[in-house]
Each structure stands twice: as structure tokens, then as C-alpha cells.
Amino acid sequence: MAGPYTPASAGLRMRPGANDPRRPIASALPLDNEHVHKIDQSHQRCAAFGLSRIERLDYSPLGRSDLGVVRERNQRLYAHAAPVMEMLYEQIVNSESMVLLCDATGTILHSIGDQDFLNRASKVALQPGVNWSEQAKGTNAVGTALIEESPTLVHADEHYMHANHFLTCSAAPILDPRGNILGVLDVSGDQRSYHQHTMGLVKMSARMIENHWLTDDYRNVMRLHFHSRVEFIGTLMEGILAVSQDGKLVGANRGALEQLGLSGAALRMHTISSLFGTTVAALVDRFRSPLATPLPVELSSGRQFHVYARFNWPVWHAASSGFAAEAAASAAPVGAAEAGAAEAAGSSAAGNGGGVGGGTAAGAAPATGLASLSLGDTQFAALIDKIRRVLNRDIPILILGETGTGKELLARAIHQDSERARQPFVAVNCASIPETLIEAELFGYEEGAFTGARRKGAVGKIVQANGGTLFLDEIGDMPISLQAHLLRVLQERQVTPLGSAKSVSVDVTLVCATHRNLREMIEQKAFREDLYYRLNGLAVRLPPLRERSDLMALVERILDRESPDRRLRLSPEVVRLFQGYHWPGNVRQLFNVLRTACVMASGETLITRDHLSDDFIDDARRVAQQRAASAEPVAAPVFAASPGSAQAAAVPVPPVAVPVEPVPPAVSMPAPQVPTPVAARLPDEPAMSLEDIELRTIQQAVDAAGGNISVAAKRLGISRNTIYRKLRWRSDGR
Numbered sequence: 001m002a003g004p005y006t007p008a009s010a011g012l013r014m015r016p017g018a019n020d021p022r023r024p025i026a027s028a029l030p031l032d033n034e035h036v037h038k039i040d041q042s043h044q045r046c047a048a049f050g051l052s053r054i055e056r057l058d059y060s061p062l063g064r065s066d067l068g069v070v071r072e073r074n075q076r077l078y079a080h081a082a083p084v085m086e087m088l089y090e091q092i093v094n095s096e097s098m099v100l101l102c103d104a105t106g107t108i109l110h111s112i113g114d115q116d117f118l119n120r121a122s123k124v125a126l127q128p129g130v131n132w133s134e135q136a137k138g139t140n141a142v143g144t145a146l147i148e149e150s151p152t153l154v155h156a157d158e159h160y161m162h163a164n165h166f167l168t169c170s171a172a173p174i175l176d177p178r179g180n181i182l183g184v185l186d187v188s189g190d191q192r193s194y195h196q197h198t199m200g201l202v203k204m205s206a207r208m209i210e211n212h213w214l215t216d217d218y219r220n221v222m223r224l225h226f227h228s229r230v231e232f233i234g235t236l237m238e239g240i241l242a243v244s245q246d247g248k249l250v251g252a253n254r255g256a257l258e259q260l261g262l263s264g265a266a267l268r269m270h271t272i273s274s275l276f277g278t279t280v281a282a283l284v285d286r287f288r289s290p291l292a293t294p295l296p297v298e299l300s301s302g303r304q305f306h307v308y309a310r311f312n313w314p315v316w317h318a319a320s321s322g323f324a325a326e327a328a329a330s331a332a333p334v335g336a337a338e339a340g341a342a343e344a345a346g347s348s349a350a351g352n353g354g355g356v357g358g359g360t361a362a363g364a365a366p367a368t369g370l371a372s373l374s375l376g377d378t379q380f381a382a383l384i385d386k387i388r389r390v391l392n393r394d395i396p397i398l399i400l401g402e403t404g405t406g407k408e409l410l411a412r413a414i415h416q417d418s419e420r421a422r423q424p425f426v427a428v429n430c431a432s433i434p435e436t437l438i439e440a441e442l443f444g445y446e447e448g449a450f451t452g453a454r455r456k457g458a459v460g461k462i463v464q465a466n467g468g469t470l471f472l473d474e475i476g477d478m479p480i481s482l483q484a485h486l487l488r489v490l491q492e493r494q495v496t497p498l499g500s501a502k503s504v505s506v507d508v509t510l511v512c513a514t515h516r517n518l519r520e521m522i523e524q525k526a527f528r529e530d531l532y533y534r535l536n537g538l539a540v541r542l543p544p545l546r547e548r549s550d551l552m553a554l555v556e557r558i559l560d561r562e563s564p565d566r567r568l569r570l571s572p573e574v575v576r577l578f579q580g581y582h583w584p585g586n587v588r589q590l591f592n593v594l595r596t597a598c599v600m601a602s603g604e605t606l607i608t609r610d611h612l613s614d615d616f617i618d619d620a621r622r623v624a625q626q627r628a629a630s631a632e633p634v635a636a637p638v639f640a641a642s643p644g645s646a647q648a649a650a651v652p653v654p655p656v657a658v659p660v661e662p663v664p665p666a667v668s669m670p671a672p673q674v675p676t677p678v679a680a681r682l683p684d685e686p687a688m689s690l691e692d693i694e695l696r697t698i699q700q701a702v703d704a705a706g707g708n709i710s711v712a713a714k715r716l717g718i719s720r721n722t723i724y725r726k727l728r729w730r731s732d733g734r
């Protein structure tokens, strides 16, 4: 977080004439040349209009029915702006200010404000139905922002008319994705309550509205979210481009134009390949999976960005003739930009740090203590046992594991089983909060210490968790600059909110989680070693789903929860598909696949492949193909199932074609995990390739070993690395 603001730190200079007694108010502000020029030009325009500085003009607003017509015309703008206005108002409440939404002509459509200030404002007609264009009201933030088409601050006597000198106003135009002005968002207040961060809040809020508008406009085309820094994807700072099916760039947000340094018109001359050197097809292929990571791209200028594509899959699908839109009801990925935007504006929900690009609403899963998590997997049971031993001993627990393995669920279960269960559980997702806000979010801040956020200051998450459990999710994403501060707080058990001299004692149990390799980060100097040891009283690694032997028990649990009225079963084909899949998104992905399947199979009791999303089937097929393409010749014999194990059906690998086995009966739920014979296939399935058989054999050996790769490797007579390589498992913990 930056230090206290000073004119020098902002590189600003005092307004010329700062000592001019006729400009006592505005001169108190540090202003840049551009601003001074903008105001001077506006005053010249007003003089040219023949406006009087002193004369009180007729302020009568539009009549009720005319205002109704104007509001009707701008209904969509209001629908997008209303929630943002509420949020913005929350940030400035009690500051003698109001939030205004104006249309593209400068007519005030809606306002929210402090009643006292609203009364004063109405005297100068700062109220719905009144037009605040420059022609009507002289230099003012709304009118001047409309003419300049840029965010504009007009403070105190910078207003052309004397009657408005008591005001300070910060306005930002709201643009549509084609660059047309939709309206203006403004915060106006008593000039004595001026805060230099208000403008930043207004700009961010206008961006939020623009991004919502763009997402709404282009919900059925591909959207590219990009930034030069990967962690900014999903925040308000990101650029968003809308791309038509033939690769043309049809819309852009302000962040995109700024980052690319292009005007809207110049951008429309480009295609996705001329700009980023990639194609729609390649992007669809890569981002078909909701777990795909951003793609690094380079412009011809050499500038580099990270791009994340979103589209309402399976609306897009590969067809022989190219890409065709499909009218399927889509399972759209959750809009991360919006979530990130809300976070960026400091509106993260207490007790839940939220997340960027999470893509599941499954977080609502009831966590009912550690016992409920153990479903028969030996690795998992051992881990739960370890945790139980340190419970209530004031030992911080560090949960490691890939995304979606249930780290947060485990943290909640730890809290529930602890003596602190009746105290708060407060989760902070360090990856989803912009770096600049984490410090305030964690430690809190005093009135006036930080951006124009709440004037009364805010209690930090650490203090909110007092007496209970603080869960720091994605601790590996905690900026190194803040790690020393966090360490100090943990050691001293005292928090000093930003801008405050007073410390608050805190008593929290700490649980942290990360999918990153913290040891490697320590070596790379990206994570402090001393903090690592402070957080790591007990480190436990949650196994990825592909290493767990209780897959089918999990399936049962999820189906029971999602569809309590039906006893849903999986067809044998789906069981095999699930067992052979590598589940890169772990339990979260399983949950999503099953939830969709439950809906698709409404009224039925058997889940078949027809109830799975094309995306999942495609991915499973693609992975199988990749495995087949990368597999080495099979060293026979490749396996030897442990005698008497459930997987003892393993047989020597036959050459390519496999005899057809009888179709196993539908697996009824609840049921134990069904061992699938190595060579089993449905009569209508093509013969399995040698590679598929090898992979399935390895998978089964791993399952039989309770997910223990070392044991499986020993039994198969191959190395652990070979297992990882063959199954293309990422062993880097991501």
C-alpha cells in the first residue's frame, strides 16, 4: 500500500494562481496541467455561450411524465448502474455527498445521497430531471465530462457559476463497448468534504458498469479478458475484447483500449490473429476446459499480455465447417470479471474472501466436521487423524493441495470440530483481492487512512476473526511486501489498523491453504521463510481426486445431496469414464459434472453419457488421445495387482484388441467403488488401444493401492515418475 498522499508523491503541482485570493478554495488542491487546461477551456466555452456566473437561471426539472420518458429510455443503463451506485454510495456515506446517474445529455436520472446534503443540493437543482450540461449549468463535472469525454473533477470555484462553488464533483462518462457515451456517473458533495480518492472510486464504478454492459451485450460471443499481469485478469483493471466467430474484434472495454494503446476505430481494423497471433479455434480449444490457465501472447510491438477466453460453452463447438453457434442451454462460466470488480471495489463479503474465476456455486456444500470428509480413502483418513491430534493446541495448520481438492471445506471442518466452533470463521482469499487492498482488508484501517473508502474506517478480517479461526486461502499469493507485516501480527498477536496508532489484541487460530509450492517460492525469494515456519505448525497435503480411492463414495455423497428424492445411479460406461479420467479440477469439477448430470437426467434414475456435458466428454476424449499419443511402448508385464486386492481382476496386457467382456450391471447408488475389469468395454465401444489399456491398468493399480503412487509403482515394477508421466499428472501441485 502506498504511503500517505502528497502532491509531490502524485507528481502534481499547485494550480497556477494558488495564491490568488480570488481562488481560495480550488487552489488548495494539487492539480496537474491537464486539469487546469481543461477547466480553463470550459470557462472559455461558458463565456462564449454567454452564461452568467452570478445570475440564477431557472432550475425547474423535467415534469414527472417527461422524466418518466427519459428514465424509460435509459432503463438499461439504470439496471446496470443501480447496484454499482449503491455500492459507491456505501463508500461515501456520511460524507455530505450524493451519487448521481445522468444520461448522455447530462440530465440527472437518479440520485442517492445523505438527506441533509440532498436538501442543500436541491437548492441548486442537483436533482432528477435537471440537466447539467455545460450549456445549462456552466463548468461542472457532469457537463464537462460529457464534452471532454473523460473523467472530470470540478472543485469549488472551478464551477463556472457562483451558486455551485460549495460543491466538489467527480464525474466519469460511461461508455458502451463501441465507445459511445451512455451516460455519466458522478459523486457530488460539499467541497469541504473533498477527498482525492473519490475520483478513483467514481472511475472504478463507471468501469464496473461498462464491464457489466459489455458482458451483457456480448454474452453469446467469445470474450477475451487480458492484462499484462496475469493476476489482474478478473479485476477492474483487465481489458475485455468481444470477438466475433470469424475473429473480428467487435467490442472493447476501456481497459482494453488503454492497454493496447488503440482507439476503438483502430481496434476494429484488427482481428484476433493480427492482434494476438492466435485464432478463435485455438482459443476455443484451449479454454474449453474451465480450468485452463491464461495464454501468454505477444503483440507485434513486443508487448506481452496474458489472455483468458470466456464463452458460453457449449454454445461454441467445433464443426467440420468451422465454428457454429449451438442453441444449447449453456453452462456459462461464472463471470470472474464481475466478481473481481466487486472485490476491487472493496465489497468482499465478510467471512468469505470470494474468488476470481472460481466457477462453481458449490461452495454452499454443508461442511459438517472432519468425520464427514473421510469417505474411505486411506490417505485422507490419515490426514484427518493427524489434524485431530493438533486440534485446539494452537498449532497453525497449512493445507496444501491442488485447486478444488476441498481445502476450504477442510478448513471449515477444522473450525467446526474445534472449541472455537461458536466463534467466527473468517476466510480471506489472498489471490482474489487486489494487492493494494489486501493490507486494508486484513488489518483494517482508520477513518481517512485509505482510499475514499468508508469514512469511518473498517475493521480488518483478522480482528473480525477474533476468538475464532482465520482462514488465509491462497497464502502463496500474499504479496511479499505484506508478508513481514502479517508475520509481525501473528507473532505479536496484535493488529494496528492502517492509519491508527492503537493496537488491538487478537486471538485467532490460523489455518492457511495454497496450491503453490511454498518451498520453491522460498528458494525463489517469493515467500518468506520465517513466515512459512510460522504458518506451518502442521502441513497436510490433500490428495488430488485422481489419487483417491473413494471416488465412487464421493459420487454417491454428491448425488444424494444434489438429488435427495431420487436414488440416482451411474451407468457402467459413466463409471468407467469417471474412473479413467484425471480430474484436473478435482472434487469441484466432479461436483459440477454431477450437478449438471442430475439436471439433465431429470425424471430418470440412471446417469448415462448423454447426461454429461459435451465439454466434459470432449475433454476426457482429448486427454485419452493425448495419453495415447505420448505413451511409450508397454514394458510387459506392466502390472501385478496385489494378491487379494479389489483390483485383482488385472490381467496381462493383451495386444491391441481386447475381447468383449459382459457388460457389468448398472451401478446402483449407494454402492462401493465398482472394480471395472481391465478389458471391459461396452459392445458398441471401439476396441481399446494398447495405450488405453496400459493407462487403465496403471489407474487401477493406483486405486488398488489406495492412491499411494509409490506402492502402485512398486507393484507395477515401474517408477513413480513413469506413472506421473503416463497419466500426465502434474506433480507440481497446481
Ligand SMILES: Nc1ncnc2c1ncn2[C@@H]1O[C@H](COP(=O)(O)OP(=O)(O)OP(=O)(O)O)[C@@H](O)[C@H]1O
Binding pocket: 360, 361, 362, 363, 364, 365, 373, 401, 402, 403, 404, 405, 406, 407, 408, 409, 410, 473, 515, 554, 557, 587, 588, 591
Ligand atoms: N469431501 C467433499 N465432499 C463433498 N464436496 C466436496 C468435498 N471436498 C470438496 N468438495 C466440494 O468441492 C468444491 C471445492 O472445494 P473447496 O473450495 O474447499 O476446494 P479448494 O481446494 O479450497 O479450492 P481452491 O484451491 O480452488 O480454492 C466445493 O464445492 C466443495 O463443496
